[in-house]
Amino acid sequence: MDENKAVQYLESLIGRVLRVHATDTRIFVGTFKCTDAARNIILANTHEYRFPSPSAVRDAATNADELAAESAATAQNITLSMTSRFIGLVVVPGQHITKIELEETPQQGRMRDTLGS
Amino acid sequence: MRAVTQSAVPRDITDDFTTAASKLRTGQLVKDEYFTLFEAVGALEIMDSKMDSGYLGPGETNAQALEDDYDLMRELAPEEVLGIMDELLCHEMAWHMGHPLSQTLFTSLYLDRLLWPVPKTLEDAHFLRGQSQINQEVPEIVHTVLRAYCLALVKSCDFVHARVTTEYYFEEEDFVTQLYNRTLLSQFDSKQFYDLLDRAVRWIDEQTGIVSEKVAKAIKARLLFRREFLWGLEQDIEVIETRFAEQFRNCLSHLDFLSESTVLGREVPESFSWKIQRKLASTVPPRPMVKISFEDALAHLKRLCQDAVDLLEILDYRGPYNLKVLIWTLLSRKPQPSVYIRSLVQSLIVSNRTILGAVPAKQFLYDELEQIVLPSSILLQASADEIEVPSDPRFQIAQHMDVFTKRFSQPFVDTFRSACLNRCRIRRTVCHTLVDWDNLQMEAEDLDEQLRALSNEPPLKLANGDTTYSYPLSSWAYHHKLSQFRLILQLGFELSIYSPEELPGMYWYLSHICSTHLGHIDRIRTFTVATAKRNLTDLAAKKRGAFERHTVLQRSIRLLERLTTQIVAVDAFAISLHALYVLLARHCILPTTSSAQAYSSDRLRYEIRMKPFLQIALPELVPYDEYRREAILEGDSDDTVLERATKAISEARKAWEATLANGAFIHDSDEKHSPALAIEDDWKRDIKDTMRACIGASIAIETVKKALRAQAESRKREGEPQSFQPVHLRVAIPEVGSKARWHDWWVVPQVSPATTTGVSKT
Numbered sequence: 001m002d003e004n005k006a007v008q009y010l011e012s013l014i015g016r017v018l019r020v021h022a023t024d025t026r027i028f029v030g031t032f033k034c035t036d037a038a039r040n041i042i043l044a045n046t047h048e049y050r051f052p053s054p055s056a057v058r059d060a061a062t063n064a065d066e067l068a069a070e071s072a073a074t075a076q077n078i079t080l081s082m083t084s085r086f087i088g089l090v091v092v093p094g095q096h097i098t099k100i101e102l103e104e105t106p107q108q109g110r111m112r113d114t115l116g117s
Numbered sequence: 118m119r120a121v122t123q124s125a126v127p128r129d130i131t132d133d134f135t136t137a138a139s140k141l142r143t144g145q146l147v148k149d150e151y152f153t154l155f156e157a158v159g160a161l162e163i164m165d166s167k168m169d170s171g172y173l174g175p176g177e178t179n180a181q182a183l184e185d186d187y188d189l190m191r192e193l194a195p196e197e198v199l200g201i202m203d204e205l206l207c208h209e210m211a212w213h214m215g216h217p218l219s220q221t222l223f224t225s226l227y228l229d230r231l232l233w234p235v236p237k238t239l240e241d242a243h244f245l246r247g248q249s250q251i252n253q254e255v256p257e258i259v260h261t262v263l264r265a266y267c268l269a270l271v272k273s274c275d276f277v278h279a280r281v282t283t284e285y286y287f288e289e290e291d292f293v294t295q296l297y298n299r300t301l302l303s304q305f306d307s308k309q310f311y312d313l314l315d316r317a318v319r320w321i322d323e324q325t326g327i328v329s330e331k332v333a334k335a336i337k338a339r340l341l342f343r344r345e346f347l348w349g350l351e352q353d354i355e356v357i358e359t360r361f362a363e364q365f366r367n368c369l370s371h372l373d374f375l376s377e378s379t380v381l382g383r384e385v386p387e388s389f390s391w392k393i394q395r396k397l398a399s400t401v402p403p404r405p406m407v408k409i410s411f412e413d414a415l416a417h418l419k420r421l422c423q424d425a426v427d428l429l430e431i432l433d434y435r436g437p438y439n440l441k442v443l444i445w446t447l448l449s450r451k452p453q454p455s456v457y458i459r460s461l462v463q464s465l466i467v468s469n470r471t472i473l474g475a476v477p478a479k480q481f482l483y484d485e486l487e488q489i490v491l492p493s494s495i496l497l498q499a500s501a502d503e504i505e506v507p508s509d510p511r512f513q514i515a516q517h518m519d520v521f522t523k524r525f526s527q528p529f530v531d532t533f534r535s536a537c538l539n540r541c542r543i544r545r546t547v548c549h550t551l552v553d554w555d556n557l558q559m560e561a562e563d564l565d566e567q568l569r570a571l572s573n574e575p576p577l578k579l580a581n582g583d584t585t586y587s588y589p590l591s592s593w594a595y596h597h598k599l600s601q602f603r604l605i606l607q608l609g610f611e612l613s614i615y616s617p618e619e620l621p622g623m624y625w626y627l628s629h630i631c632s633t634h635l636g637h638i639d640r641i642r643t644f645t646v647a648t649a650k651r652n653l654t655d656l657a658a659k660k661r662g663a664f665e666r667h668t669v670l671q672r673s674i675r676l677l678e679r680l681t682t683q684i685v686a687v688d689a690f691a692i693s694l695h696a697l698y699v700l701l702a703r704h705c706i707l708p709t710t711s712s713a714q715a716y717s718s719d720r721l722r723y724e725i726r727m728k729p730f731l732q733i734a735l736p737e738l739v740p741y742d743e744y745r746r747e748a749i750l751e752g753d754s755d756d757t758v759l760e761r762a763t764k765a766i767s768e769a770r771k772a773w774e775a776t777l778a779n780g781a782f783i784h785d786s787d788e789k790h791s792p793a794l795a796i797e798d799d800w801k802r803d804i805k806d807t808m809r810a811c812i813g814a815s816i817a818i819e820t821v822k823k824a825l826r827a828q829a830e831s832r833k834r835e836g837e838p839q840s841f842q843p844v845h846l847r848v849a850i851p852e853v854g855s856k857a858r859w860h861d862w863w864v865v866p867q868v869s870p871a872t873t874t875g876v877s878k879t
Contacts, residue, residue, distance in 0.1 A: 001136055001137060001140060002140070003140045003141070003142075005137075005140075006136070006137040006138070006140035006141065007140075007141070007147055009133065009137045010137050010138065010141075012148055013130075013134075014147070014148070016478065017125070019127055022163060022164060023164070024164070024172075024173065026163075026171060028728070032153055033148060033149045033152045033157075034146055034147065034148035034149065034157060035134075035141075035146070035147050035148075036138070036139055036141060036145065036147075037138060037139065037142060037143050037144075037145060038138075038142040038144050039134070039135060039138040039139075040158055042148075042152075042157055044152075048171055050171070052621075053183060053184050059156075073438075075843070083396070083606050085171075085298070085299050085396055085397070085398055086398045087158070087161060087398055088161070088389050088398065088400075089161065089257055090160055090161045090162070091160040091161070091162050092143060092163045092164075093162065093163065093164060093165075094138075094770040095516040096163060096164045096701065099129065099131050100129070100130050100131045100134045100135075101127035101128060101129050101130065101131075102127065102128050102130045103125045103126070103577070104125065104126050104127075104128055105125060105126070105262055106126060109126060109128065117625075
């Protein structure tokens with residue numbers, strides 16, 4: 001990928017919603033605004049997501065067990081939503097990024113596949 | 118919560134992104150074309166401990182930093198409910214005092230559960246939210262009593278927040294409006310909150326025998342207080358129509374019992390946590406919880422309620438002069454009324470483009486002009502005549518006066534509103550508006566000239582044979598500007614801006630401004646008296662309207678007299694303090710803040726003090742050399758200066774007595790004596806404090822006089838009239854708020870004979 005291509009690729013992502021995973025396992029979901037050579041990423045209208053705490057998982061599991069006991073069925077999995085909060089405009093420094101994901105609708109995904117980009 | 122499109126699928130682009138980014142040159146940016154670097158500066162840096170409120174330091178685990186191990190569904194003893202209620206009230210008042218919600222109310226786990234996620238209905242705001250609701254039941258006392266109290270408290274905050282944010286206030290200086298992406302239940306109708314409180318009261322009443330009687334009574338009093346408080350805050354500016362402050366009076370009647378019964382409560386510190394801040398949309402990492410004592414909270418609350426009750430007194434419009442006195446006196450109360458009250462007063466002053474909801478701004482301005490410069494003038498009557506012939510001078514006068522009104526009504530009303538800011542900001546604002554008033558005065562002068570031709574104003578012959586015209590509009594503007602000069606100086610004393618070595622000069626400057634102002638009022642009076650004389654002939658001839666004109670003219674002359682008395686009082690006191698300070702400075706017993714090696718000098722200090730006045734055309738700036746000569750009373754012997762001080766202080770005492778006797782307000786002669794006002798008492802107290810300061814100054818002058826005499830005698834005894842003999846006096850400058858400082862605007866030094874025989878402390 002030469003510089004032009006690289007810029008083109010990054011520019012195609014501007015305005016799209018990215019999920020940026022940080023080293024402390026938090027995930028930042030926001031609109032991609034800006035990046036640089038150090039892979040620092042600026043996101044707008046960002047929400048911070050954090051994995052539920054062990055105690056919350058424990059509580060949910062206990063509840064699920066109770067539910068299971070009541071309905072006499074076995075519960076294998078429990079679902080817990082991540083805690084989130086709005087934090088607005090943020091910059092995630094490149095060295096703290098572990099993973100970057102792009103949010104797409106299925107149509108967008110199909111479109112990309114057909115175009116073969 | 119973010120609205121997520123159902124079908125969003127994430128695709129890992131880490132590698133592509135990283136490769137692409139690595140191709141960029143250092144310093145090269147790929148960015149949204151509308152995104153500016155200026156905006157980028159505002160971005161929070163993730164993982165930075167100073168900016169990222171979600172950042173956990175090394176060693177901080179999720180559980181420690183984020184979790185609170187408090188069970189909101191636990192049974193609470195009634196004493197604990199009481200304890201939580203009082204703690205919440207402390208937090209509420211701390212917020213009123215200017216601390217952010219994040220460090221006060223939003224540290225309550227109970228409130229957090231009610232407010233987040235944002236409830237869609239009020240029923241939705243309960244303590245079981247987000248929990249699987251099986252096998253769990255909230256204890257009744259928590260659900261019925263504490264919940265009702267919490268919700269009503271949040272709603273009270275909502276009303277306060279709404280009022281403050283619509284007016285001028287200074288973020289973080291007066292108040293923090295930040296809500297951290299939560300709402301204060303603003304979407305719900307207040308009726309529901311009253312119902313909840315009523316239900317809670319009924320529930321408590323039913324608990325006879327179960328809950329101890331004392332505690333039940335204490336809880337009930339808090340619920341009833343909350344109901345009244347909420348109602349009072351809901352009424353807000355409606356008070357213009359209702360003229361009703363019973364709610365706040367009732368609040369006041371509860372406060373004593375609240376204070377007595379708080380000991381019955383038991384604190385539940387676990388139900389408050391600073392960690393909640395990590396979950397708030399905040400740009401700062403968590404800060405410690407703000408703790409104020411229940412006593413302090415009640416004191417603040419009491420002030421607020423009392424101010425809210427007394428607020429009623431400003432609502433009856435009786436002319437701009439009286440309104441100014443009322444507003445200034447109310448807002449000069451110590452401690453200064455809370456930001457809610459100050460915002461409310463701002464809204465009341467101008468509500469719906471009318472003053473106090475009753476007087477159109479134009480009428481307000483005209484009333485002021487009539488009182489001061491234009492009694493019974495065609496200029497003010499012209500627009501009432503509804504002449505529609507463009508060639509008629511009255512039509513043209515009305516047009517010019519409309520221009521004037523458009524230009525002046527806002528700045529004029531603002532001189533009232535600016536009193537609602539905090540004290541430092543009042544001074545700053547007046548320093549800024551002073552320049553505007555200088556320009557306005559010049560514009561008014563142009564209008565005056567045009568109007569003079571239209572109204573055929575007869576010239577006035579002066580004693581030296583020159584003729585002159587009244588220039589009413591610009592005269593009036595100048596009068597206001599001089600008042601603002603005086604205010605800037607006096608607030609300077611109040612805010613402890615001047616160092617002791619500047620006091621001689623600043624009191625001289627105050628007296629200089631006062632004498633300029635007195636001269637100006639004399640000029641205005643000359644014209645009013647001349648008009649009154651002309652009217653006398655009409656009166657004798659029993660011409661139509663002559664009697665009414667006579668009344669208006671006399672009223673205006675009385676007001677000018679009153680203003681003169683007040684300014685003479687300020688002037689004389691300033692002259693006396695100036696002279697006293699000159700003596701203290703001459704004998705090197707005035708304390709100084711700057712050391713001998715300091716870079717600052719009298720000239721530089723003068724320059725900085727005159728900064729607000731540099732751009733002002735009138736009154737002219739006093740050149741430094743002249744100022745210095747005046748400030749040190751160059752050429753006057755100690756005896757002359759002493760005599761000056763003594764004479765001036767006795768004149769000041771007389772003038773302040775006369776001011777007190779004149780009363781706070783001007784009364785129309787036909788008006789029956791209005792009932793005594795609470796604000797009037799404040800005004801009287803203020804004048805009496807000034808008179809106390811006068812007495813303090815006389816004593817200080819006497820002390821200095823004695824010491825100087827003693828010094829002269831000892832010189833004589835030693836037969837060396839030129840030898841340096843220190844004056845055995847000790848001088849202390851009492852600080853604002855201390856007991857010896859009788860009045861904030863009058864820095865009266867405490868002079869006492871020095872006990873040591875050595876060199877006086879300098």
